[in-house]
Amino acid sequence: MTRHTLPAPGAIPADALRTVVDGRWAHVRQETREQLAAAELHPDPDLSSAEYRARITDALKVLTASGRPQSGFDPSVGGDGDVGGVVTAFAMLAYGDLSLLVKAGVQWGLFGGAVQVLGTERHHERYLRPIIDGDLLGCFAMTEAGHGSDVQHLHTTATYDPATREFVVHTPYPQARKTYIGNAARDGRMAVVFAQLITGEHRPGVHAFLVPIRDADGRPAPGVIIGDDGRKAGLNGVDNGRLSFEQVRIPRENLLDRFAGVAEDGTYSSPIENGTARFFTMLGTLVRGRISVAGGAGGAAQKALALAVRFGERRRQFSDPSTGEEIAVLDYLAHQRKLLPALATTFALHFTQDDLVARMHAIQAPGSGPAGAREQRTLEQSAAGIKAVATWHATHTIQTCREACGGAGYLEENLLPALKADTDVFTTFEGDNTVLLQLLAKELLADYGRTIKKGNPLQIAPLAGRQLAGVLAERTGAASLARRLPWRGLDLTDRGRRRTLLETRRADTLATAVRHLAPALRTGNDEFAVFNDAQDLLLVAARAHVDVLVETSFREAVEAVREPGVRALLERVYDLHVLSVIDRERAWYLQTGRLTAAEARSVRPLVNELCGELRPYARTLVDAFGIPENRLACPMLDDEAWAPAPGK
Amino acid sequence: MTRHTLPAPGAIPADALRTVVDGRWAHVRQETREQLAAAELHPDPDLSSAEYRARITDALKVLTASGRPQSGFDPSVGGDGDVGGVVTAFAMLAYGDLSLLVKAGVQWGLFGGAVQVLGTERHHERYLRPIIDGDLLGCFAMTEAGHGSDVQHLHTTATYDPATREFVVHTPYPQARKTYIGNAARDGRMAVVFAQLITGEHRPGVHAFLVPIRDADGRPAPGVIIGDDGRKAGLNGVDNGRLSFEQVRIPRENLLDRFAGVAEDGTYSSPIENGTARFFTMLGTLVRGRISVAGGAGGAAQKALALAVRFGERRRQFSDPSTGEEIAVLDYLAHQRKLLPALATTFALHFTQDDLVARMHAIQAPGSGPAGAREQRTLEQSAAGIKAVATWHATHTIQTCREACGGAGYLEENLLPALKADTDVFTTFEGDNTVLLQLLAKELLADYGRTIKKGNPLQIAPLAGRQLAGVLAERTGAASLARRLPWRGLDLTDRGRRRTLLETRRADTLATAVRHLAPALRTGNDEFAVFNDAQDLLLVAARAHVDVLVETSFREAVEAVREPGVRALLERVYDLHVLSVIDRERAWYLQTGRLTAAEARSVRPLVNELCGELRPYARTLVDAFGIPENRLACPMLDDEAWAPAPGK
Numbered sequence A, B: 001m002t003r004h005t006l007p008a009p010g011a012i013p014a015d016a017l018r019t020v021v022d023g024r025w026a027h028v029r030q031e032t033r034e035q036l037a038a039a040e041l042h043p044d045p046d047l048s049s050a051e052y053r054a055r056i057t058d059a060l061k062v063l064t065a066s067g068r069p070q071s072g073f074d075p076s077v078g079g080d081g082d083v084g085g086v087v088t089a090f091a092m093l094a095y096g097d098l099s100l101l102v103k104a105g106v107q108w109g110l111f112g113g114a115v116q117v118l119g120t121e122r123h124h125e126r127y128l129r130p131i132i133d134g135d136l137l138g139c140f141a142m143t144e145a146g147h148g149s150d151v152q153h154l155h156t157t158a159t160y161d162p163a164t165r166e167f168v169v170h171t172p173y174p175q176a177r178k179t180y181i182g183n184a185a186r187d188g189r190m191a192v193v194f195a196q197l198i199t200g201e202h203r204p205g206v207h208a209f210l211v212p213i214r215d216a217d218g219r220p221a222p223g224v225i226i227g228d229d230g231r232k233a234g235l236n237g238v239d240n241g242r243l244s245f246e247q248v249r250i251p252r253e254n255l256l257d258r259f260a261g262v263a264e265d266g267t268y269s270s271p272i273e274n275g276t277a278r279f280f281t282m283l284g285t286l287v288r289g290r291i292s293v294a295g296g297a298g299g300a301a302q303k304a305l306a307l308a309v310r311f312g313e314r315r316r317q318f319s320d321p322s323t324g325e326e327i328a329v330l331d332y333l334a335h336q337r338k339l340l341p342a343l344a345t346t347f348a349l350h351f352t353q354d355d356l357v358a359r360m361h362a363i364q365a366p367g368s369g370p371a372g373a374r375e376q377r378t379l380e381q382s383a384a385g386i387k388a389v390a391t392w393h394a395t396h397t398i399q400t401c402r403e404a405c406g407g408a409g410y411l412e413e414n415l416l417p418a419l420k421a422d423t424d425v426f427t428t429f430e431g432d433n434t435v436l437l438q439l440l441a442k443e444l445l446a447d448y449g450r451t452i453k454k455g456n457p458l459q460i461a462p463l464a465g466r467q468l469a470g471v472l473a474e475r476t477g478a479a480s481l482a483r484r485l486p487w488r489g490l491d492l493t494d495r496g497r498r499r500t501l502l503e504t505r506r507a508d509t510l511a512t513a514v515r516h517l518a519p520a521l522r523t524g525n526d527e528f529a530v531f532n533d534a535q536d537l538l539l540v541a542a543r544a545h546v547d548v549l550v551e552t553s554f555r556e557a558v559e560a561v562r563e564p565g566v567r568a569l570l571e572r573v574y575d576l577h578v579l580s581v582i583d584r585e586r587a588w589y590l591q592t593g594r595l596t597a598a599e600a601r602s603v604r605p606l607v608n609e610l611c612g613e614l615r616p617y618a619r620t621l622v623d624a625f626g627i628p629e630n631r632l633a634c635p636m637l638d639d640e641a642w643a644p645a646p647g648k
Helices: A014-038 A049-065 A083-095 A098-118 A121-132 A275-284 A287-314 A333-364 A373-404 A406-410 A416-427 A433-449 A462-482 A495-522 A527-533 A535-559 A564-584 A586-591 A597-623 B014-038 B049-065 B083-095 B098-118 B121-132 B275-284 B287-314 B333-364 B373-404 B406-410 B416-427 B433-449 B462-482 B495-522 B527-533 B535-559 B564-584 B586-591 B597-623
Strands: A138-141 A157-161 A166-170 A178-181 A190-199 A202-212 A224-228 A241-245 A248-251 A316-319 A326-328 B138-141 B157-161 B166-170 B178-181 B190-199 B202-212 B224-228 B241-245 B248-251 B316-319 B326-328
Touching (some): A014 A083, A014 A564, A014 A597, A049 A098, A098 A121, A098 A190, A098 A202, A098 A287, A098 A416, A138 A178, A166 A190, A166 A202, A178 A190, A178 B406, A190 A241, A202 A275, A275 A373, A287 A326, A287 A333, A287 A373, A287 A406, A287 A597, A333 A373, A333 B535, A373 A433, A373 A535, A373 B373, A406 B178, A406 B416, A416 B416, A433 A535, A433 B333, A495 A535, A495 A564, A495 A586, A527 A535, A535 A564, A535 B333, A586 B586, A586 B597, A597 B586, B014 B083, B014 B333, B014 B597, B049 B098, B098 B121, B098 B138, B098 B190, B098 B202, B098 B416, B138 B178, B166 B190, B178 B190, B202 B275, B287 B333, B287 B373, B287 B406, B287 B416, B333 B373, B333 B564, B333 B597, B373 B406, B373 B416, B373 B433, B373 B535, B433 B535, B495 B527, B495 B535, B495 B564, B527 B535, B535 B564, B564 B597, B586 B597
Parallel strands (some): A138 A190, B157 B190
Antiparallel strands (some): A166 A248, A178 A241, B157 B166, B166 B248, B178 B241, B190 B202, B316 B326
């Protein structure tokens, strides 16, 4: 990349910028914008949970009528197969009410998605049409009170009874109850329940079952105990609840049997012999949920920044001693450093998300052919890492935007509180972020050593541990060598140098984790202790890996831009993002000798300079997301509130 | 400090630990605990704002009956003069409902406090008794929509009319309306209104006026327009609202005239001639509010940690491959690193807060004699810095605790959501944290240069700027010298070395800011631009200053402990806190050559080791705060929920 000349803010062609930001699913984005612009506005924040839930259930019907939900399903079941489009549109619901986003995600993404990818023709024929049409609302009942991250070890059981050809679904003790289940407390009629399958002496692990939970009148089905999770920090338009089962009988056909079946006589069969492999294959098909959450987090961060930038341009505080004029708060360096690097990273994640969606689309869309195991696995790795990074970024960014708007940011009428509260759970649902990053790190180790056992990120068999030790020992030498490569001499204004710094960190943090793990594993130490002692190093390695994924997506997107003004602007946004990453990790670069002290000290003025340079374009940049004006309208941005003082 | 031997968790004497943690106002803490244990429990989180406000107004009456509110007022007005005690008790209200804490703070701290310290005998006699007794509820109407941080430049006016001997209070345009005012939307009958005093041609700045806003039946007074701020992110039991004034007439006597008076003929007089000095003297008397907020933030962080540590000990996830037993999440290093350094810093801030309260008590309590300007000023500096650091710490810690409890932490029934939402505004009210740290930095520069003009942190007169340049230039040489002092050779396990690192950083970051400012000011550059370019450096210097204040308070508290087990435990908590600060600032230490790369790399294992060492004491430590059990009781910690699996 060369450094293009930046035209004045007014000379940046907004349409060309929008086109770049909109990317491949631009038509879907435009359509969703129009729907959002036409739909009902923010609900009264003082609604009771009951009223709010009713409102969101109504909104779900409006969404059904738009035809969008069916576009993500396979053409074989009446859908359009536009996997990428539906995930893109879903993420944009974050510009509106996040309760609707999550409710839609539960209904069509999780519940409908599970029926589609884990079920077979008989399930598709019977259930998918009413699911798409919103006539059959349902739950995705995986998480239990005692098992959220470690879903392979759920305690709910589904025991096959050959006498009646039924499964008996049962909750054996309190921590095994399903909880935080959307659609459970009010609307759901059926649930996809994940339970340990038992047939005779055989216990082949967790499988998914369709369990009716309410009758047509909404009364709980016999043996199904439904609880309400009650008020939550946010998302109170979603009826999260609890499900327990007292020996609930369901027909044998209600096993979602794409990956495993139970014959009438109770014989279990599966095309995937290994139980762990089978379970993770089932889970892998559900990757769409994780990618959707990352997208929703991105939309929420974009909206928060759009609000805070607009406010920061209007709100003035303290006078310039030379002119006596009050200064817009966004003209303060401290305010710029709060918002602009966050905005740069939001752009970076936006392009990363688009790439992730395209990769998923290539695997999952009709006609894409069977996915290679390798593509599927790297997609899952990327989804885990990007979900963690994108949702933490959203949480931090929305918090910063709230604070940047002061007291106004604390009022519900100004939209930031709901953004914060509604997205807060994104960091721990669809996979706890810390666990996801560990999972990614273990996968990276596996790629590195090629011998580590897959599956539970903490379950490394002793043999694999020793094997790993040997392989890693060989590799360690190479990693140490790599540390001595010469790349001094170019300063941090050089894009290639900065990119190398990110890539070096990715390779080196992984090598460091390996160097800590290998000798300890070789000497036969307690495996839990060995991995636990390196847990922080694994998290660092995973984070560094994601940093490179994000940099790559952003760079490639910028390099593809032809319009010179847009290119020049996005280059600087890219620069600010990458420098922010280096700034965040300065300590690591210094203590590994990757940066000299003088270089590290040069980061601050470079970041400040970019903030100053981008300040006049802040509004152009947040406008590029194309968030409908009615979704940003709020009293703190209302023109009337800003009527000038008399005599001004 | 030497390193004492740490006894087993069971051998730490809980009473001795509690005595140390309770400190000087132990009796007040014990009494408040008993009140909290006896009082009504958590409100239904699904209450409407109207219901919740009514509930908190009732709770305020219960608090009145406890006699605690009057203990903070002067004996001359029927109080007990226990300034430190009342602030200590106030902070502990954070263990309960934070809406009650804020409502109490508005009524007795801000409204009552302003009448006491800004008013004179006639105001005290007439108003303080009904204020203390909760018969006259009132507002502290300082903040305007357009002026929060820069309260010296409020736009509300109070113009004296000698013909009727009245002040005419007026809101000239929308951004001058008072907003976020507690007690305004529902309960307040009167407000202390801060407005620009105008008498004839004279405009001597902002003064405080008592303005009736509602009649006895609750109807708005003539000319007073009352709005409702509506639902907020949290604190919905507090009736925040907006006040505008349409030429509202109040008697001359309603000027709170301790620092300035207007005679019947309109002649203005004040013992403090300089307008800026007068205004900041008035503001300085209100330091108690800022200190109280820091205390409340501390209480909220303690409660969040108590909840998360208890949950982290019970909740298990993933099996140990050697034993097959599931592992408590607090046994994972990553989980320890989330909670234990935050817990250590919470202890550090607890002792810092106690020192701050004692310093305030020494100045404000009856019989303490007139405060020296220097003591008052350093108290204000410390209060500004500690308020910023303590409230950000609370926000981050509560967020971390919420995430550490996963889905359970997102449910209102488990108390973390309200803690987060209610305290979120603490970072921006009673002084925006970023502005407070800048203010502190400017004060530190003033101490450094002794010539900088006081007042508005951005308003440095050209003369002061040039004066500053000269003085700073001299000092710069000395600062550079100091950088070359030898202190290498001791490693980071040495407490003295670590303490030196914190102190060095304080001195050096300030010197760095000076080195950036001095030449630019000397060459007569635009002052706003000069200070703005160094804004990030000023914030760093302020933060480093507070780090030393906190370290000092914690160290002195630990050094005073006689009981060897408690001493040994708190020494390690102190170590973890100080190492966390060094860890956070590793990049700075490396790039200034204060730490070698090898030393910086040694921080991680030291922090991890301390986390491991303190893990078994986590429960002992959170229990030491003495939070009443009924305030921690919640479903996620309920014994019944943890009934074991069958056969276990």
